[in-house]
Amino acid sequence: xxxxxxxLLFVPGARPDRFEKALATNADQVCIDLEDAVPLADKVTAxxxxxxxxxxxxxxxxxxxxxxxxxxxDLGRADLVAIASGGFRPAFVMxxxxxxxxxxxxxxxxxxxxxxxLIAQLExxxxxxxxxxxxxxxxxxxxxxxGGFDYAVAARIKPAYDGWLWARGxxxxxxxEAEIGVIDVPSLEIKDLAEVALDTQRVMDLGFTNKSxxxxxxxxxxxxAFLPTSHELAYAEKVVAAMKAADGAAIAVDGKLVxxxxxxxxxxxxxxxxxxxxxxxxxLARVA
Numbered sequence: 001x002x003x004x005x006x007x008l009l010f011v012p013g014a015r016p017d018r019f020e021k022a023l024a025t026n027a028d029q030v031c032i033d034l035e036d037a038v039p040l041a042d043k044v045t046a047x048x049x050x051x052x053x054x055x056x057x058x059x060x061x062x063x064x065x066x067x068x069x070x071x072x073x074d075l076g077r078a079d080l081v082a083i084a085s086g087g088f089r090p091a092f093v094m095x096x097x098x099x100x101x102x103x104x105x106x107x108x109x110x111x112x113x114x115x116x117x118l119i120a121q122l123e124x125x126x127x128x129x130x131x132x133x134x135x136x137x138x139x140x141x142x143x144x145x146x147g148g149f150d151y152a153v154a155a156r157i158k159p160a161y162d163g164w165l166w167a168r169g170x171x172x173x174x175x176x177e178a179e180i181g182v183i184d185v186p187s188l189e190i191k192d193l194a195e196v197a198l199d200t201q202r203v204m205d206l207g208f209t210n211k212s213x214x215x216x217x218x219x220x221x222x223x224x225a226f227l228p229t230s231h232e233l234a235y236a237e238k239v240v241a242a243m244k245a246a247d248g249a250a251i252a253v254d255g256k257l258v259x260x261x262x263x264x265x266x267x268x269x270x271x272x273x274x275x276x277x278x279x280x281x282x283x284l285a286r287v288a
Contacts, residue, residue, distance in 0.1 A: 004272055005029055005063070005143075006226040008183055009213045012037035013046035013066070019053050023062050025219040028210070028275075030062045034079060035069050035096050043075055047082055055088040065092035067121075071107050080110040092142055094119040097150070099127050101137035108138060116140065119183065123147030124154045128167045131174035143210065144175045148185030159185075161202065172207035183210040186218070193221040200225035227276045228269045236266035236273075 009027035011018050013034040022030045032053070038046045050066055057064055068079035083093065095107060098120040107118065118140050122128055128151070135144055146168055149159050157163035168184070175182035184203045187196045200211045200222050211222045228236065235254070242253045243263045250259040 004226075004268075004275055005181055005210050006272075006275065007213055007219050007222040008145075008210055009062075009216065009219055010037065010067070010186070013050045014038045014042045016049040016053060021216065023057070023060055023064065025062075025216045027062050027213065027219045028223065029092070030060075030064050031092075031094055031212075032064075032066045035067050043069070047079060051082055051086055051088075054090050055086060063091035065090045065094065065117075065119075067094035067096060070097045071095050071103055071110075077110065080107060083116070084111050084114055089114060089116055092117040092119055094121060094145065096121045096147065097123050097127075098134055099124065100130055101133040104134060104137035104141065108140070117142035119143045119145055121145040121147045122167075122171055123150035125151070125167075127151075128170050131171050132177065135174045135178035135180060141178070141180060143181035143183050144171050145183035145212065146171050146185050161199075165206075168203065168206050168208070175209075176207055181209045182207065183212055184208045186212040186214045188214070190215040190217055193217065196221045197225040223275070226272055228273050232269055233273045236269035239263055239266040240270065 005028040007027045008029040008031050009022055009025060010031050010033050011022040013032050014037060019032065032050045034043065034046055034050060054064055054066065068083075069075035071077065071080060083090065093116050095104070095118060098104065104118065104120060118138070120134050120141055120143075122131055122134065122144060127134070131144060135141060146164070148164050148167075151167055152159035152163060155163075155167070164185070172182050184200075187199050189195045189199075196218050203211060204226065213219050213222055239253050239258050239262060242251050242258065243260075248260065250257060252258065
């Protein structure tokens with residue numbers, strides 16, 4: 001079962017003063033952004049500051065990685081070369097605007113033997129149609145991410161739940177088939193955190209395992225939304241115990257038929273519940 005990752009927090013690469021603050025949120029993943037968040041004139045400076053920070057960060061509670069410029073551009077290739085020659089290993093590299101599996105393989109050519117997990121961001125109708133191949137391009141693809149706002153422009157739709165439904169479903173299905181994670185587009189809401197949590201729960205129902213954030217205030221709302229309720233956890237534990245007692249045979253639990261797929265879902269609920277305990281420990285550590 002893949003390691004659950006619930007929230008990926010973006011932080012602008014042009015704002016190194018915010019890097020430590022992003023890590024202090026205890027988001028499961030922190031992604032320093034060298035692409036959209038950085039003006040063209042600041043690209044080189046932001047790259048240097050980002051790589052220096054990641055190299056010095058050491059072991060973090062959050063997985064610390066970066067989003068490069070598009071890999072097929074000169075800036076993107078320069079980002080990859082700098083990573084490959086840096087002598088350190090970010091937790092992941094996010095690749096924006098991926099259109100094909102071949103793009104992923106081109107990235108591997110530059111990164112050489114660096115075993116760095118990759119997140120492929122899909123931001124166009126063509127990319128969505130290619131999602132299955134992109135997800136399986138290499139075992140290093142850790143997750144797919146839905147780039148909803150660029151997709152909305154390309155697909156001529158409104159950037160909202162109904163307009164995004166088909167693309168989200170396609171990307172989530174491709175990720176599930178490849179047994180990798182799938183990350184949702186960030187919410188633009190930074191004050192109404194109940195709305196952020198509701199949005200997270202709705203995409204969970206579509207199969208998303210992670211939701212990105214653009215503001216530290218969103219992180220707790222997102223990560224809590226992925227946690228099971230006490231009732232859900234109790235039922236999951238009952239399912240797992242019953243299936244073990246039945247030696248894997250289908251059995252009724254609380255009047256409902258349970259078989260192997262239900263057991264697998266229950267195991268995921270239990271794994272997610274463990275993250276809630278880790279969140280609690282992290283908060284206590286911050287207070288201490």
